[in-house]
Amino acid sequence: MNTSEFLFITKDKAIDSASFTWQTPSNIALVKYWGKSDPQIPKNASISFTLNNCHTTTKINFSKINKVEKADFELYFEGKKKDDFKPKIAKFFERIQEYCPYILEYKMEIHSENSFPHSSGIASSASGMSAIAMCLLSLEKELSPEITTEHFNKKASFLARLGSGSASRSIEGPLVVWGEHPEIKGSSDLFGVKFPYKVHPIFEDYQDAILLVDKGEKQVSSTVGHNLMHDHPYAENRFKQANENLSKLSKILQSGDMKQFINLVESEALTLHAMMLTSNPYFILMKPNTLEIINQIWKYREENDSNICFTLDAGANVHVLYPASEKEAINQFIKNTLAAYCQKNQYICDKSGYGAKIL
Structure with missing residues (x-):
């Protein structure tokens, strides 16, 4: 190195x-x-x-x-x-x-x-x-x-x-x-x-609405969470899986296969939280409203043949990912349905960007 x-x-x-x-x-x-x-x-x-x-x-x-x-x-x-x-x-x-x-x-x-x-x-x-x-x-x-x-x-x-x-x-x-x-x-x-x-054009200007489910301090810091992977029974398989998923995602980003993108991204988010659930000491960073939002996203996707999906960080908030072509409809869905599960109805509309800027 x-x-x-x-x-x-x-x-x-x-x-x-x-x-x-x-x-x-x-x-x-x-x-x-x-x-x-x-x-x-x-x-x-x-x-x-x-x-x-x-x-x-x-x-x-x-x-x-x-x-x-x-x-x-x-x-x-x-x-x-x-x-x-x-x-x-x-x-x-x-x-x-x-x-x-x-x-x-x-x-x-x-x-x-x-x-x-x-x-x-x-x-x-x-x-x-x-x-x-x-x-x-x-x-x-x-x-x-x-x-x-x-x-x-x-x-x-x-x-x-x-x-x-x-x-x-x-x-x-x-x-x-x-x-x-x-x-x-x-x-x-x-x-x-x-x-x-x-990258396939569908992934350009990709949208991310961040639903603020829990604005408090995380009960387990990321540093502590990372350290719990040292003796984790599933750690080696997880590292292998992540590298294999990056290979798959590389191809998906180039081909524009939305169904595979959704499956892989959501699976990655849930696997991250599965690692927390199965570490020792174990912990849960999702909140009840995190799960409510996920279920509402799945329901909306099925009913509207949408390409909406979610991902999670090491916390309770939900990142709602969707192509720019669906922006208007999904923003309406967030406002009418998902915002109710956020603290004080708060969420942030964001999208992919180009990095650091000098001011």
């Missing part, structure tokens, strides 16, 4: 102060990863749709200081100092200082905000960590202007992964693979890569 290409070699310029702002999206995995080894290496490859409207905007102000032992930073979330977020960011900076030694020469002031409600149950670590990584790479490019766009994105994904595994999939879009897979050219456990094949 060669990480040497991500080491920072030379400084061509001296920069006393700088400021960068990036907007980076969340993403939703179609083939899930659940289980990893240190440092943030996935046990199987995964693929996700990059989202468009659910994003984090992060600005980092860098001011030159005498070199310190540990990253010196302040963190503001939605205008307020957020000291309870600091340990996670501090650990991230510790992991990356080997690759970004320049962070020890700057005082960093980080200002971050989400386009979606905090604690809405939407994974904000993917968008949050990738936004910080993009700001760091912007400083690196100022220090070494010869960095190519390809290296910029690859290293940003590599760094983001060290903060949150799924953050590696939030740099580019609309479909990103993270994890080494024999059928995905250039794929790696160290960073995400854009899906390398031409």
Whole structure:
């Protein structure tokens, strides 16, 4: 596993102060990863749709200081100092200082905000960590202007992964693979890569409505959940299944076979939760309304010969996936039927997007 290409070699310029702002999206995995080894290496490859409207905007102000032992930073979330977020960011900076030694020469002031409600149950670590990584790479490019766009994105994904595994999939879009897979050219456990094949037109501009079933803090963190895969009785079969499913999905995305897409994506979501149900200690992240929504989706699909389907993250919320051609009818169905199962009738309409943007 060669990480040497991500080491920072030379400084061509001296920069006393700088400021960068990036907007980076969340993403939703179609083939899930659940289980990893240190440092943030996935046990199987995964693929996700990059989202468009659910994003984090992060600005980092860098001011030159005498070199310190540990990253010196302040963190503001939605205008307020957020000291309870600091340990996670501090650990991230510790992991990356080997690759970004320049962070020890700057005082960093980080200002971050989400386009979606905090604690809405939407994974904000993917968008949050990738936004910080993009700001760091912007400083690196100022220090070494010869960095190519390809290296910029690859290293940003590599760094983001060290903060949150799924953050590696939030740099580019609309479909990103993270994890080494024999059928995905250039794929790696160290960073995400854009899906390398031409996608059938039906998967362009794909819609994702996120139904906020439970906006509370998850009772089991993703880190704890991933660790429970170490001694899981079905872990090895699951990793094998996920890699086989990615092979199948690769063909489906190119052929446009909607029936197979629906079957595979829903099966992946339910398998993820089956892993939680069968780990020790076991846990359930779905809520009664999660199941109500799934049953309503199945009923609607059958009655309307629709291509609607669902996927789930490690939580209670439901991502409703559907092609843009069905947008009007399905948005009406969500409003009239599914919204009633959401906390305070809240849901977010989103779609596939193209990754990080500098502001």
